[in-house]
Amino acid sequence: MAKEIRNISAQAVEQEIYRLFREACVAPGAEIDKALEDALAAERTPHAREILEQLLRNNRKARSEGIPACQDTGIAVVFLEIGQDVHIEGSLHEAVQEGVRRAYEDGFCRASVLDPLSRQNTGNNLPAVIHTEIVPGDQVRIRVLPKGFGSENMSRLGMLKPAQGREGVEDFVVESARLAGGSPCPPVVLGVGIGGTFDSCALLAKKALLRPLTEPNPDKELREMEEEIRDRTNALGMGPMGMGGDSYCLKVQIEKEPTHIAGLPVAVNFCCHMLRTSEALL
Numbered sequence: 001m002a003k004e005i006r007n008i009s010a011q012a013v014e015q016e017i018y019r020l021f022r023e024a025c026v027a028p029g030a031e032i033d034k035a036l037e038d039a040l041a042a043e044r045t046p047h048a049r050e051i052l053e054q055l056l057r058n059n060r061k062a063r064s065e066g067i068p069a070c071q072d073t074g075i076a077v078v079f080l081e082i083g084q085d086v087h088i089e090g091s092l093h094e095a096v097q098e099g100v101r102r103a104y105e106d107g108f109c110r111a112s113v114l115d116p117l118s119r120q121n122t123g124n125n126l127p128a129v130i131h132t133e134i135v136p137g138d139q140v141r142i143r144v145l146p147k148g149f150g151s152e153n154m155s156r157l158g159m160l161k162p163a164q165g166r167e168g169v170e171d172f173v174v175e176s177a178r179l180a181g182g183s184p185c186p187p188v189v190l191g192v193g194i195g196g197t198f199d200s201c202a203l204l205a206k207k208a209l210l211r212p213l214t215e216p217n218p219d220k221e222l223r224e225m226e227e228e229i230r231d232r233t234n235a236l237g238m239g240p241m242g243m244g245g246d247s248y249c250l251k252v253q254i255e256k257e258p259t260h261i262a263g264l265p266v267a268v269n270f271c272c273h274m275l276r277t278s279e280a281l282l
Contacts, residue, residue, distance in 0.1 A: 003085050006138040008282055010090025016280045017099025020144045021076060024278040025109050027062040027069040031213045032275055039187060039247035048245025055273055070274045072148035073109035076100040076128035083137035100128040143210050143279040151184035151270040157202055160264040169194060169266050170229050176268045177233045182242015185272035190252045193267040195259035205269035208253040210277055217254060226252040
């Protein structure tokens with residue numbers, strides 16, 4: 001017997017996109033506050049402690065007043081996992097774009113998107129960046145990430161030699177942080193992609209930022225690498241805002257996928273302490 005197809009209206013998708021971005025653009029979630037509080041407890045440098053305290057106060061103030069904690073509310077990045085037994089009634093693409101447009105307008109979020117060459121602003125923060133994946137089931141999972149560009153600009157991708165192995169991967173990520181310094185508004189979360197191809201590796205690094213900070217990596221080796229890279233990065237002494245201290249990196253999140261025998265792609269996607277994500281299931 002053929003499985004019944006579940007219909008979901010494009011309007012329902014638009015409403016969820018609107019709600020998620022209105023929520024995410026204000027401030028990061030409680031897990032970021034917890035990471036900042038943990039960093040504060042471990043921080044030994046007085047001025048670095050003061051910076052962390054200010055960041056926590058800023059997040060709480062933004063939530064209490066319902067206004068963005070940072071002026072850079074970024075490019076709207078949307079991840080859609082669409083069940084193969086779902087039919088979207090209407091235009092999915094238009095629904096996502098309209099939800100983003102309304103959310104940024106009603107939330108008084110900065111319009112930051114423009115033509116890369118003419119530098120003419122689109123005026124409404126569109127188009128959003130949409131990544132879609134067909135998965136089993138009859139639901140749609142929506143995850144959103146308003147991605148600021150102070151941190152995005154520091155991201156790197158390297159096509160390493162296979163012989164460089166795990167050590168080479170870790171060295172590349174730590175060196176990326178050293179080169180970035182204070183530019184990505186640390187403390188940062190580092191999304192790291194390993195494997196795949198030139199393009200899919202970068203997407204892996206972006207997706208790695210979506211994993212909750214409180215959720216440990218299920219892969220033991222990757223979990224060890226995350227801790228090693230975080231500790232080595234913090235040991236550089238750059239600290240919050242790159243002004244010195246122990247708390248440059250809050251967390252490293254790694255995702256991997258198989259790659260070609262001749263390659264070892266590695267991508268690092270920086271995100272500042274404004275790691276703003278939200279998700280819903282339709």
